[in-house]
Amino acid sequence: xxxxxxxxxxxxxxxxxxxxxxxxRIQGRPGPPVWQEILHVxxxxxxxxxxxxxxxxxxxxxxxxxxxxxxxxxxxVLLTGESLLLLFGIYMLHKIVEHGLGLxxxxxxxxxxxxxxxxxxxxxxxxxATIAAVYLVTHSLMISDILAWQTANGPLLIAVPPAAxxxxxxxxAKMHYSxxxxxxxxxxxxxxxxxxxGVWRAGLDVAFGLKTFVLLYAFILLFIGPIPLLAAAVAxxxxxxxxxxxxxxTPMLSPFDTVTIQIGAAGLIVVxxxxxxxxx
Amino acid sequence: MFDLPIExxxxxxxxxxxxxxxxxxxxxxxxxxxxxxxxxAIVSLPEKPMDIVFGGDAYxxxxxxxxxxxxxxxxxxxxxxxxxxxxxxGDIFNFTLFSSMIGITNIGIVAAVRNRHVLEAAxxxxxxxxxxxxxxxxxxxxxxxxxxxxxxxALAGAAAVPLLAKIFLxxxxxxxxxxxxxxxxxxxxxxxxAPYVLMIHVSSLLLFLRxxxxxxxx
Numbered sequence: 001x002x003x004x005x006x007x008x009x010x011x012x013x014x015x016x017x018x019x020x021x022x023x024x025r026i027q028g029r030p031g032p033p034v035w036q037e038i039l040h041v042x043x044x045x046x047x048x049x050x051x052x053x054x055x056x057x058x059x060x061x062x063x064x065x066x067x068x069x070x071x072x073x074x075x076x077v078l079l080t081g082e083s084l085l086l087l088f089g090i091y092m093l094h095k096i097v098e099h100g101l102g103l104x105x106x107x108x109x110x111x112x113x114x115x116x117x118x119x120x121x122x123x124x125x126x127x128x129a130t131i132a133a134v135y136l137v138t139h140s141l142m143i144s145d146i147l148a149w150q151t152a153n154g155p156l157l158i159a160v161p162p163a164a165x166x167x168x169x170x171x172x173a174k175m176h177y178s179x180x181x182x183x184x185x186x187x188x189x190x191x192x193x194x195x196x197x198g199v200w201r202a203g204l205d206v207a208f209g210l211k212t213f214v215l216l217y218a219f220i221l222l223f224i225g226p227i228p229l230l231a232a233a234v235a236x237x238x239x240x241x242x243x244x245x246x247x248x249x250t251p252m253l254s255p256f257d258t259v260t261i262q263i264g265a266a267g268l269i270v271v272x273x274x275x276x277x278x279x280x
Numbered sequence: 281m282f283d284l285p286i287e288x289x290x291x292x293x294x295x296x297x298x299x300x301x302x303x304x305x306x307x308x309x310x311x312x313x314x315x316x317x318x319x320x321a322i323v324s325l326p327e328k329p330m331d332i333v334f335g336g337d338a339y340x341x342x343x344x345x346x347x348x349x350x351x352x353x354x355x356x357x358x359x360x361x362x363x364x365x366x367x368x369x370g371d372i373f374n375f376t377l378f379s380s381m382i383g384i385t386n387i388g389i390v391a392a393v394r395n396r397h398v399l400e401a402a403x404x405x406x407x408x409x410x411x412x413x414x415x416x417x418x419x420x421x422x423x424x425x426x427x428x429x430x431x432x433x434a435l436a437g438a439a440a441v442p443l444l445a446k447i448f449l450x451x452x453x454x455x456x457x458x459x460x461x462x463x464x465x466x467x468x469x470x471x472x473x474a475p476y477v478l479m480i481h482v483s484s485l486l487l488f489l490r491x492x493x494x495x496x497x498x
Contacts, residue, residue: 054341056327056474062320073309083288085496086306089489093313099481103474106327106341111470118469118481128492135496140285 001076005210008075012209013037015216015240016176022244023177041205049198054106063100064200067207070094074214078221081144087218088131091170092124094211098183101204102192113183113191119255120173120182126166126262129269133163134222136277143221150225157223162272164223169265171215173258175243176208179250180258216240284437286496293370293433300433301370306493310486311367317482318360321353324475344472351392356476359385363483366490372430375494376420376452382483383409383456389480390471398471405468412455419448423498435498446495453491456484 017034024031051057074090077083095117102114135141137159138149150156157164173180184191196204216236220227224235253261288305303311326349328341344352362385366378387406390398422445424430427438435441471477 054328054330056324058324059320059327059475059478062324066316083286083306085287085493086309088492089306089310092485092489096317096478096482096485099469100474100478103469103478104327106330106474108330111329115469141287141496142285145285 001079004079005072005075008213009206009209010038012211012213013041013205015212015236016205016209018237019176019212019240019244019247022241023248026245026248037205037209041202041209044198044202044205047198049200052105052107052195055195056104056106059100059104060196061200063097063104064196064203064207066100067094067097068203068210070097071207071210071214075210078143078214078218081142081147084131084134084141084143084146084222087143088124088127091127091215094174095124097207098192101196102183105195107195109189109194110192112188113194116183116185116188116255117192120180120258120262124170125266126269127170129266129273130163130166130170130222133160133166133269133273133276136273146222147226155224160276162269164219166265166269167219167222169262171219171239172243172246173262174211174215175247177247178243179246179253180262182252182255182258185252284497287493298429298431298434299371299374300431301368302433303368307367307490310489311364314360314363314367314482314486317479318357318364321356321360321475321479326352326473326475329472342472348392349473352389352473352476355385355388355391356479359389359479359483363479363486366487370432372420372423372432372435372449372494372498375432375490376416376449379416379453379456379487379491380409380413382487383412386456386468386480386483389473389476390468393471393473395471398468401468401470408455412452414452415448415455416452419445419452422448432494432498437497441498446498450491450495453487456487 014034014037016037017032020036021031021034051060070090070093074087077086077090098117099114102110102112102117104110131141134146134156137156138146140146140149146156153159172178175181176184182191184193188194193201193204216239217232219239220232220235227235287307291303291305291308293300293302326344328343330339330341359382362378362381366375366382369375369378383406387402387409390402393399420430423435423441426442426445427435427440429435468480469477
């Protein structure tokens with residue numbers, strides 16, 4: 001499993017690099033090379049690191065390891081075909097990591113990021129709607145069962161497109177430079193990550209690389225089905241470029257608008273699920 | 281029970297008559313996470329929040345008084361224990377009891393903070409949490425009245441629990457701290473004491489994850 005984890009980390013970081021490059025090209029800038037995020041992690045890993053005097057020291061360090069731990073677990077869940085509910089749980093636990101990152105440093109910017117993280121908890125609701133819709137159609141939350149269902153009946157993207165749209169919003173909400181990324185908005189420096197630098201930032205970048213890989217791969221597995229690795233990589237790249245296009249052309253929303261749009265989308269999906277439940 | 285394709289394999293079960301406390305891969309993971317943050321609340325010292333005076337270069341740090349620190353830590357540990365109970369419980373009534381205990385301890389964690397915004401938010405959240413106990417316990421009561429048992433183990437896969445009871449349970453848990461009522465909590469988290477304040481968030485998220493499992497299972 002360790003080889004999959006290492007692959008996923010580097011693939012995730014490369015996807016981050018492609019994301020930055022695509023945004024830059026759309027905005028008419030040259031942008032950094034696509035391997036820049038990998039270089040960042042290597043550079044941060046060997047930079048001088050300490051813990052700020054104002055921080056809650058244990059929590060400050062622990063959240064970095066928890067971030068890596070939960071997204072490693074998420075990858076294992078995906079690869080072993082475990083419960084989708086567990087993946088949902090891990091996604092929600094990431095919210096606690098975001099919150100802990102901001103609160104632990106003592107920095108006002110971190111705290112602003114943490115408070116925005118609490119407010120943007122609405123981003124989990126579309127994911128819950130997705131799970132409900134998938135369960136209604138496949139009668140199972142085990143990823144292995146969902147894959148088997150798609151092998152027999154075709155992609156869920158065609159069977160339940162609004163559920164795919166809901167998960168798309170969820171993935172978008174977690175992308176860097178996303179219109180929903182209010183917790184790391186530049187008016188609060190780097191938000192909840194402001195005080196995490198050096199090795200801590202490298203650890204966070206590794207965790208977030210894993211997160212991007214897991215979320216994109218989960219989308220492909222859940223809505224397109226089991227496809228060969230190369231085809232999955234191409235599908236992930238296309239999905240990523242579509243997200244990059246939105247990130248490049250849409251300004252950062254206010255926290256209020258972020259919550260409104262996400263709850264609005266979830267509400268539409270809930271109506272769809274109710275109608276689908278009545279029909280089924 | 282774990283023939284249900286919802287939460288992964290069964291890890292262990294402990295029988296107390298018809299009430300069976302159990303761990304699946306899912307609830308076991310949630311339990312470990314609650315335990316982890318409870319331990320963090322025990323061993324971590326709080327941060328020193330830094331305030332910037334806007335319009336100038338001045339800034340100052342605040343130290344949390346020892347008596348406040350002790351009270352916050354006590355309430356955070358109580359909150360952690362209630363969360364552990366809610367994750368391990370195989371009984372719907374026990375789950376609702378632990379849920380309301382989480383609501384109370386969440387207010388307790390910030391109750392001693394001398395900040396008007398935090399106290400006002402805690403007061404408003406307290407009202408919502410109190411009102412939410414009506415659907416929460418109402419849901420459990422409907423389950424008992426309609427099925428004759430509160431055991432999740434016994435009810436699993438039977439589809440005997442009315443939809444109304446499930447909706448009440450979810451509404452009750454939402455009132456204890458989930459969307460859209462969590463907005464009150466955004467102000468609460470201005471309070472100092474990161475390892476303790478974080479327990480507020482941990483407990484309500486884990487509670488929501490558990491209730492999702494319960495309503496899908498019964």
